[in-house]
Amino acid sequence: MTQPNQERRSDRARSAILAAALDLCREQGLARTTMEEIAKKAQVGKQTIYRWWPSKAAVLLEAVNELAGRATDFPDTGDLYADLHTQMTGVATLLSSPRLSPYLSLIGAAQDDPDVAKSFLDAIILPRVQAARERLRRAQEQGQLRADVDLEDVVELLYGPFYYRALIRTRPVTLAQVDDVLELVRRGLNPPAPVG
Structure with a gap:
């Protein structure tokens, strides 16, 4: 009799755990979701989850x-x-996708838990902010963006409106908002026209 492939079994369990965490968080929020419920829904032992993640927030983050x-x-x-x-x-x-509503739960959890906040920043936010800064820096080098703007401020200016709507729920995040935000910032970010 052949032995089961442990790597495949682990990958299957990992996928089931991640899916269970997302489903439960969508249904009842992060605060009400427990490791026991994640294990039960994923049909794995709780110890399997703790072997890979220290907390339910860590599972959800991944x-x-x-x-x-x-x-x-x-x-x-x-x-x-x-x-x-x-x-x-x-x-x-x-x-704007209900599939990613647990992301907003993580942002909420990060407000009260320094470990969640650090993990959230390190795994999700900072790599994407760095990518945005790098793209903006190349645009400055190519003369497509004013050389005197602070790139951190530009990133916040571009993405802040989406997070404001998503978290405060003043209005829904929409694809039309992308055009609106870009049009508003385009005038102030463009390099000055050559004098001539």
Whole structure:
């Protein structure tokens, strides 16, 4: 009799755990979700979960990061505004999707738990902010963006409106918002026209 492939079994269990965490968090929120419920829904032992993650927030963090996947990657076609439009559309799509509602739960949990906040920043936010800064820096070098703007401020200016709507719920995040935000910032970010 052949032995089961442990790597395949682990990958299957990992996928089931991540899916269970997302489903439960969508249904009842992170605060009411327990490791016991995740284990039961994933049909694994609780010890299996604790072997890979220290907390339910850590499970959810990995699940959300995997779900977001490459949808928020930054293209570089040479046209800054086209690239921003593509990337920001990915962000708006994710923030408006009920599938990713656990992401907002993680943001809430990060407000009260320094460990969750650090993990959230390190795994999800900072890599994407760095990618945005790098794309904006290349645009400055190519003369597509004012050289005197602070890139951290530009990232916050571009993405803050989406998070404001998603977290405060003043209005829904929409794909039309991408065009609105880009049009508002385009005038102030463009380099000055040559005098001539």
